[in-house]
Amino acid sequence: MQNDADKTFGWSFLGFWVGLVIGLISLWLSVFYQRQPRLSVAILSRTPVLSLQDLQNLKDNLEILYNKTNILESKQNLYVIxxxxxxxxxxxxxxxxxDAAAPLGIQLVDVKNSRSPAEISIIQKPEVLDASSNYFSKLVVKIESNATVVIEPIILDAQQFFTIKLVALMPESFQPTVRVLGKIAGIREIELVDELSSLSANFFWQRWLLMGGIIIAAVSLGYLLISSLISLL
Structure with missing residues (x-):
C-alpha cells in the first residue's frame, strides 16, 4: 500500500511540473511570438540651438532673424528634435x-502645457536622417500645422525603422515633447519612449528573464522526472 501511495504521489508531482513547464512555454510563446505589429516612436534628441546661458550672453550682441523677427529679443529658441x-x-x-481619417503623425507640445502647442512652429521641412532601408527615401512627411507633422502611409516591415529630424521655434522657457497622433490597424496604442534603446533594453531583459525561468524549470523537471522514474522502478 505504501509503495502504491508513493507511486501515486510521484506521478502527481511529476504531472504538476509537466503542467507548469508547459504553461510557462505557452506564456513565452504568447508574449514574444505574437505575429502582430508594434510601432514605437522614440525621442532620440531634443536639443536647443542655444543654451540658456548663450541666450543671456548673446542677446545684446547677436541677431538671429526668422521672418524678420529677432528670436533672441522675442525670447524664443530653436530646437532640433x-x-x-x-x-x-x-x-x-x-x-x-x-486610417485615412486619423493619419500617423506627431505634435510638438510643451512638457508643462501639453494642451497648448500654438506657440510652437516647425520652421523647416522634416528630413529623413536615417533608415533601415533605402525604401524610406520615398517617405513623405508633411507639415500639417504649426506644431504638427503627418506621415503618409508607407510599408513598415517588422524590425524596420526610420528617423526624422524636425527644427522648431518656440518660447525659450519651453521644453518640447511629443504627442503621437493617428491610428494603425492591429495596434492598440502607438508607444512613445524617450529613447529606443531603453525600450529595447527592457524588452531584452524581460525576454531573457523569462527564458531563464523556463530553463530552470526544465532542468528541475528533468531532475524530478529521473528521480520519480527511479523511485517507481
Missing amino acids: TLRFANIGRANIVKGDF
Whole structure:
C-alpha cells in the first residue's frame, strides 16, 4: 500500500511540473511570438540651438532673424528634435493599415502645457536622417500645422525603422515633447519612449528573464522526472 501511495504521489508531482513547464512555454510563446505589429516612436534628441546661458550672453550682441523677427529679443529658441519610428513587432505594417481619417503623425507640445502647442512652429521641412532601408527615401512627411507633422502611409516591415529630424521655434522657457497622433490597424496604442534603446533594453531583459525561468524549470523537471522514474522502478 505504501509503495502504491508513493507511486501515486510521484506521478502527481511529476504531472504538476509537466503542467507548469508547459504553461510557462505557452506564456513565452504568447508574449514574444505574437505575429502582430508594434510601432514605437522614440525621442532620440531634443536639443536647443542655444543654451540658456548663450541666450543671456548673446542677446545684446547677436541677431538671429526668422521672418524678420529677432528670436533672441522675442525670447524664443530653436530646437532640433529627432524621432525614430520603428516597427518592433513581428508583423508588417502595410499601407492599408493606416486610417485615412486619423493619419500617423506627431505634435510638438510643451512638457508643462501639453494642451497648448500654438506657440510652437516647425520652421523647416522634416528630413529623413536615417533608415533601415533605402525604401524610406520615398517617405513623405508633411507639415500639417504649426506644431504638427503627418506621415503618409508607407510599408513598415517588422524590425524596420526610420528617423526624422524636425527644427522648431518656440518660447525659450519651453521644453518640447511629443504627442503621437493617428491610428494603425492591429495596434492598440502607438508607444512613445524617450529613447529606443531603453525600450529595447527592457524588452531584452524581460525576454531573457523569462527564458531563464523556463530553463530552470526544465532542468528541475528533468531532475524530478529521473528521480520519480527511479523511485517507481
